[in-house]
Amino acid sequence: MILLQSHSRFLLQTLLNRIQNLEKCIELDHHWVEFDDVRYHVQVSMKNPHILLLSLSLPTPPLETVFVGGLPFGAIEAIKAAYGVIVQILDPPRDGFNLTLKLNLSKLPQDEDQRHTLLVKIASVREVVLGAPLRVILKHLASRTVAPDIDQFVALVHRPNESFFLIPQAEKVTVVFPMRFKDSIDTVLATSFLQEFMESRRSAGLSNAPPCLWSQTPPLELKGVTDDALSANAGFVTFVILPRHVEGRKLDRTVWNLSTFHAYVNYHVKSTLSITAPFVCPDFVCYREVAVEIIVCSEGFMHSRMRRRVESLIQALNCAKPDQEKTKKTPQTRSFKRLVCDVNAKVDI
């Protein structure tokens, strides 16, 4: 797995499961939490087995972001556009959640493929809701206009109490991510990763990818943002999104990739040996997984290296053992000194 998928696996599984046994009355009540503190709750009651209540709670928005009625701007319209008749927005939402959707499963399209696409769309509700404002701005970019009534920069929430910034212009949209990490080791790894990430943009296969910059200090465009919102311990990453990155179907991928950039970096720092760079390549027509030559830096990789080393040492010790026993049985002509040398040589391997 290189990129995070936009749909929640468990939600999709639950929905598919429900559709298959629509007649069976099952009581369902399930909570779960995803990265960036997005919480889900799914409920089905015995009385109405074809009604499914899906609640979503979003990360706490920082002060500088615009939230209308607990949702980012444009979210309600995005939900209506994406789901149509089968979804009804409940007002007020369930206690402790930002949004509650009432899904009427009996209204799903009969066609197998269409239904599956719609279910995947429902399972990616998080992308629809959290990515709504980003989508609005990028759509304007696709038509090379700037949305009216928009400030010089827009702050969008992506993690609890953290936001990233957009500077919309007619020809390009600049996206700035302040990168913050809790753990000091993570910070160091992430910093070196991001620098390599920037370098990798120069390799031949990625010339169509959005230009990407990393800097220790906030870029000058963000003058006027409070210091609090710009305190980042792993520097700032800037992407410049051009109209060709948001044409047609590429828009969805770009929106999702941008809104989960932090989670993406976090995942790769934690676990994989290497960072591949399809992320900076939203030119998905020629989508290729380009391995970036990066310092092998992830924590998971270091551990497997360390374990392998310990194993090889243990193996060397084990190799030395039976020889000792054998030599006890057959002392023959070998001198003690040579014997010791032999054992040492084995250990060195």
Place this chain on the structure above:
Amino acid sequence: MDPTSRPAVVIDNGTGYTKMGFAGNVEPCFIQPTVVAVNESFLNQSRTSSKSNWSAQYSAGVMADLDFFIGDEALTKSRSSNAYNLTYPIRNGQVYNWDAMERYWQQCIFNYLRCDPEDHYFLLTESPLTAPENREYTGEIMFETFNVPGLYIAVNSVLALAAGYTTSKCEMTGVVVDVGDGATHIVPVADGYVIGSSIKSIPIAGKDVTLFIQQLMRERGEKIPPEDSFEAARKVKEMYCYTCSDVVKEFNKHDKEPGKYIKHWRGIRPKTGAPYSCDIGYERFLGPEVFFSPEIYSSDFTTPLPVVIDKCIQSAPIDTRRALYKNIVLSGGSTMFKDFHRRLQRDLKKIVDARVLASDTRLGGEVKAHPVEVNVVSHPIQRFASPNLPYMQACHTKAEYEEYGASICRTNPVFKGMY
């Protein structure tokens, strides 16, 4: 926000299946086979090519590192292409391939549960016989690689007891009979503490039932393609097997009404895709019978499960024995055969009653012993680790780990306490 306010992530790694989800829910989110499919073709390729081309070799390593699957996806991948090798990271209840295990956890966390490990406490399980070193390894991976804020490694049998734990009835005394896919343990627990010296294990578990069924079907000459026979036997075990009360009677029943008892199994050959079918006969009840008369399966181990349970309780401290007989809890997939608990209860009761009778006659009828109550229960719905169990306080935290190192995981609090 404080990680304790979010539900803890629960990952129960078994030999056969891994159950993962969030605390507080009735069911786990995912139940997946514990298997990793790694693509090693990249590595082999590069080894044969010239050494000077190190960058190609390097990126091959990179791709191999990313190109792996777990669970059902791994099984389908390995079936459809030859490039993937299956690795089972856990054998007989013990982790033995830590690289594969780490990859497995990584996929569980990031791809299946999709949570940020820094945000949640983690509850993992281990078998009661896990070595302290293994527990340290687990702690190391969790704290160093995934940066979890807190970790608790529970003994899975104690969790099974805790599944029946409600606020009204705090019964934490009982014997847990945990029959999984790769290991069978009988663990006496008194007031929440494991009586370590009395733990018994049996070398017969779910996998052996599958192997036995496979053997029976092969000997009868059913036409099952050899590459699919283990999987088919597993499916037969999961879908059709039941426990009988008396083998001889059951044989007669089958012979009298074959139409009623003999089932059919239809499968598809994995390589050619052609369908095949076969009959399922005596193995329906002979499979689970392995636990009650092991001599039909192996000659190495011939003590039936009820006798082992009885021995286990007899070796526990005398004041706990009655309470232990009273609460025998079944857990693990291989106890889910129909009427398994009834058969177990009947056989155990027989042993106990015989002993009581013997002691009564020895004493000459002057003192009469109370009859011993034997209860075997299986929880139909296991509450998936309720959030306010006392384990939250016993968690190892990241701060502790940084202060003392992996040795904090060496001891498990449930083994301390009384004995």
